[in-house]
Amino acid sequence: MSSPAYRPRRSVLYMPSSNERALAKAKTLPVDALILDLEDAVGPDHKEVARENACAAAKSGDYGGREITIRVNGIGTAWHEADLKAACHAGPDAIVVPKVNTAKEVASLVTAMKHFRAPKRTKLWAMIETPEAIVNVRKIARASDRLTCFVMGTNDLVKELQAQIVPGRAPLLMSLSMALLSARRAGIACLDGVFNDVGDAEGFAAECLQGRHMGFDGKTLIHPGQVEVCNATFAPSAAEVADAQGIIEAWTAGAGTGVVTYHGKMIENLHVDIARRVLATHEAITAAG
Ligand SMILES: CC(C)(COP(=O)(O)OP(=O)(O)OC[C@H]1O[C@@H](n2cnc3c(N)ncnc32)[C@H](O)[C@@H]1OP(=O)(O)O)[C@@H](O)C(=O)NCCC(=O)NCCSC(=O)C[C@H](O)C(=O)O
Numbered sequence: 374m375s376s377p378a379y380r381p382r383r384s385v386l387y388m389p390s391s392n393e394r395a396l397a398k399a400k401t402l403p404v405d406a407l408i409l410d411l412e413d414a415v416g417p418d419h420k421e422v423a424r425e426n427a428c429a430a431a432k433s434g435d436y437g438g439r440e441i442t443i444r445v446n447g448i449g450t451a452w453h454e455a456d457l458k459a460a461c462h463a464g465p466d467a468i469v470v471p472k473v474n475t476a477k478e479v480a481s482l483v484t485a486m487k488h489f490r491a492p493k494r495t496k497l498w499a500m501i502e503t504p505e506a507i508v509n510v511r512k513i514a515r516a517s518d519r520l521t522c523f524v525m526g527t528n529d530l531v532k533e534l535q536a537q538i539v540p541g542r543a544p545l546l547m548s549l550s551m552a553l554l555s556a557r558r559a560g561i562a563c564l565d566g567v568f569n570d571v572g573d574a575e576g577f578a579a580e581c582l583q584g585r586h587m588g589f590d591g592k593t594l595i596h597p598g599q600v601e602v603c604n605a606t607f608a609p610s611a612a613e614v615a616d617a618q619g620i621i622e623a624w625t626a627g628a629g630t631g632v633v634t635y636h637g638k639m640i641e642n643l644h645v646d647i648a649r650r651v652l653a654t655h656e657a658i659t660a661a662g
Pocket residue numbers: 386387388389394395396398399410413414471502525526527528529530566567571594595596597
């Protein structure tokens with residue numbers, strides 16, 4: 374978390390790369406990252422124009438400090454190889470690959486990225502959205518240093534599990550937790566899935582909070598109207614920052630005692646680590662503007 378490579382990923386907005394208005398609008402939105410989509414949001418007749426638009430956007434330098442990623446079509450589809458080749462040449466911050474199922478697929482993707490001469494800065498993000506991926510998720514997470522983030526595909530998971538989308542997401546919690554556990558063990562980031570009902574502000578806020586409580590780095594989004602609440606929910610609040618500073622001060626004052634209290638609560642070394650992480654996150658968000 375305190376590594377220089379850490380970037381805030383509270384809000385990560387998908388947009389269909391065939392939609393030029395959305396591509397333009399994204400330059401004005403306070404999102405941490407963008408996923409320029411070539412997959413599900415783009416119809417078969419628009420795949421080529423979407424690929425050109427996404428690559429042009431990634432190369433343009435017009436998106437400021439926002440992390441720019443391209444989601445290619447899945448392995449085995451008619452568009453996958455051409456998408457991957459074009460995305461590697463465009464050199465975004467990351468290439469997002471949907472429906473990654475095995476560690477072997479990660480290894481093949483990394484080999485292909487080298488073959489297509491993707492710059493070293495271009496990382497791989499894997500979407501975890503099938504039962505097979507969940508069963509293999511421990512190995513997927515540690516398959517390559519180039520893999521730096523999991524993106525949960527909750528719509529595909531619901532489909533494949535034959536589950537239903539319900540408040541509280543009980544049918545998905547085991548899959549979400551398994552992916553998070555594996556991501557944390559491997560030291561990579563993990564992003565929560567999307568909330569489809571863009572008109573349901575209350576439901577969206579509750580799902581953001583659930584994702585924050587679970588430990589996700591941030592949430593993937595589908596509409597500009599979701600950005601503000603998501604950013605606020607996944608950032609440390611003013612009270613959390615003040616508590617983190619207070620914990621570090623209390624710990625420093627009691628140097629060497631092994632345990633102190635802050636506002637009546639026990640503080641040990643691990644709480645100081647958490648406090649430092651909160652401050653590092655707050656500083657990174659503030660620095661990113
Ligand atoms: C959901 C939408 C289809 C709604 O579109 P629309 O009705 O046009 O929205 P608005 O009229 O409210 O739009 C207002 C303005 O905002 C721009 N806009 C809309 N969406 C985006 C966006 N995602 N990024 C950037 N800008 C956006 C509009 O262009 C309007 O701009 P202006 O006219 O200049 O004011 C639409 O929001 C949409 O297409 N969302 C993204 C859908 C998507 O990408 N889906 C694929 C990813 S989700 C997924 O697949 C997850 C995973 O794989 C899984 O399995 O779960």
